[in-house]
Amino acid sequence: MTARLLDGKATAATIKGELAERVKALANRGITPGLGTILVGDDPGSQIYVAGKHRDCAEVGITSIRKDLPDTATQADVEAAVDELNADPACTGYIVQLPLPRHLDTQALIERMDPAKDADGLHPVNLGRLVHMVDAPLPCTPRGIVVLLQRYGVPIKGAEVVVVGRGITVGRPLGLLLTRRAENATVTLCHTGTQDLASHVRRADIVVAAAGVPHLVTADMVKPGAAVLDVGVSRVDGKIAGDVAPDVREVAGFVAPNPGGVGPMTRAMLLANVVEAAERH
Ligand SMILES: Nc1nc(=O)c2c([nH]1)NC[C@@H]1CN(c3ccc(C(=O)N[C@@H](CCC(=O)O)C(=O)O)cc3)C=[N+]21
Numbered sequence: 001m002t003a004r005l006l007d008g009k010a011t012a013a014t015i016k017g018e019l020a021e022r023v024k025a026l027a028n029r030g031i032t033p034g035l036g037t038i039l040v041g042d043d044p045g046s047q048i049y050v051a052g053k054h055r056d057c058a059e060v061g062i063t064s065i066r067k068d069l070p071d072t073a074t075q076a077d078v079e080a081a082v083d084e085l086n087a088d089p090a091c092t093g094y095i096v097q098l099p100l101p102r103h104l105d106t107q108a109l110i111e112r113m114d115p116a117k118d119a120d121g122l123h124p125v126n127l128g129r130l131v132h133m134v135d136a137p138l139p140c141t142p143r144g145i146v147v148l149l150q151r152y153g154v155p156i157k158g159a160e161v162v163v164v165g166r167g168i169t170v171g172r173p174l175g176l177l178l179t180r181r182a183e184n185a186t187v188t189l190c191h192t193g194t195q196d197l198a199s200h201v202r203r204a205d206i207v208v209a210a211a212g213v214p215h216l217v218t219a220d221m222v223k224p225g226a227a228v229l230d231v232g233v234s235r236v237d238g239k240i241a242g243d244v245a246p247d248v249r250e251v252a253g254f255v256a257p258n259p260g261g262v263g264p265m266t267r268a269m270l271l272a273n274v275v276e277a278a279e280r281h
Contacts, residue, residue, distance in 0.1 A: 003249040004152070006229065006256035008144070011151050012264035015272070016060050022275050023061040033278035034063040035119060035270070036085040036094030040078060041071030041101045050097055056267050062274055065091050071101050078109055086114040092281070093119035093137070093274035098169075116280075119273045122168065130176050137273045142174035144265030145208060145229055145256075146183065154206065154227045154254055157184045162200050164217065164243065165210035166191040170231055174208060197221070209243035218245045225253035231262045 023033060035057050039050045050066070057064040065088065067081045078100070085094045094117055100106050115125040121139040129136035149156055161178055165171035166189055178185040188200050191211075201207055201221040209217045210231035222228060232243025242258035249255045256262055 001250075003228070003252040003255040006148050006152055006154075006227070006254050006261055008148055008256060008261040008264040011148055012268040014151075015147070015265075015268040016056065019268075019271050019275050020060045022279070026275070026278055027061075031278050031281055032061075032063050032090075033092045033274045034065055034088075034090045035274045036065040036067065036088070036091040036117075038067045038069070038078065038081050038085070038094065038096045040069045040073050040097070040104065043099075046097050046099075053095075053267060053270065056271055057274075060271055060275075062271060063090060065094070073101075073104075075104055075108070078104060079112060082109060082112045086112075086117065091117065092278040093117050095120045095270070117277065119270055119277070120169075121173070121273060127168075127173060130173060133180055137277065138177065138269070139169060139173040140269040140273065141170045141210075141231065141262060141266045142177045143269045143272075144262055145174060145231075146177055147269070148229070148256060148262065148265050149206065149227065152254060156206070159185045159205040160203055161185045161187045161206040161208065162190060162204035163187060163208045163210065164190045164197065164201070165208075165212070165231070167210065170208075170210040174210075211243055213243055214241035215245040216243045217248060219247040219251045222248050222251045224251055226251075227254035227256075228252045229256035229262055230258040233258060 037050050054064045085091045096109055113123055115123045118126050118137055121137040126136040163171050163174050175187045175189045178187050190197055190200050198221045205226055207228045212232045212234055214234045214236050228244055228248050230242040230244040234241050
């Protein structure tokens with residue numbers, strides 16, 4: 001038996017179709033959602049991601065506003081771009097593409113954003129709202145993971161979930177999202193200080209691997225029938241490797257591969273955050 005595919009690419013395509021309908025409804029109210037991106041420098045990966053986000057916008061009917069700065073941009077230059085998007089009524093949501101060049105203060109830039117326009121859901125005010133469980137834009141990858149599981153009917157209520165990785169974009173907010181009353185999962189957050197990772201993963205109904213360590217989760221660690229979602233990407237000898245070993249699919253009940261799993265869902269949730277910000281107008 002091989003695991004059922006949690007097809008993020010197909011699910012994201014369905015969600016984009018649904019968002020296109022909501023964008024049409026907004027047009028009838030005279031509102032056009034607009035996504036802004038701030039990209040600093042010429043990292044090839046970041047260039048590809050940002051280009052992908054603008055393509056997604058075009059598909060759904062969202063206007064996009066691109067601010068590309070050279071890697072020589074100063075803190076004041078990037079702050080000026082943030083201030084412009086905060087003030088621009090055509091921009092209903094935006095992101096600052098991460099990682100930024102090392103000479104820039106990422107934290108100060110994120111805190112300078114208007115929390116109402118934070119399409120990533122990573123502004124401290126919005127992460128704080130997630131802790132307080134009040135309505136706010138949600139971090140895209142955690143939200144994408146929850147929606148992917150829901151659309152495949154993987155039970156979340158009462159499930160034992162092991163999240164591997166405590167990063168700000170995935171692991172930490174995912175724990176907060178899954179332990180809300182609506183989701184009601186029991187979450188164990190594992191990280192590099194975890195003593196015996198295998199003993200935790202073995203008990204999990206759902207495993208989310210977001211540590212950035214190639215093939216960290218192996219078949220012998222996985223409970224038969226569990227859902228395993230691969231969120232890690234690393235480059236090993238020029239090839240892309242996820243956090244989940246390939247043979248896990250022979251043990252798991254569901255697998256979200258990388259690529260084709262959580263990545264496309266992250267992008268779809270970015271669009272959802274922009275549409276929802278426009279709907280709140
Ligand atoms: N402010 C900010 N917000 C982000 O959300 C953000 C960021 N910075 N910096 C970089 C990471 C990475 N990230 C990905 C999203 C989708 C795919 C994705 O869709 N990947 C495809 C394959 C690649 C493709 O289709 O182009 C897949 O998994 O199937 C990958 C990576 C968002 N990030």
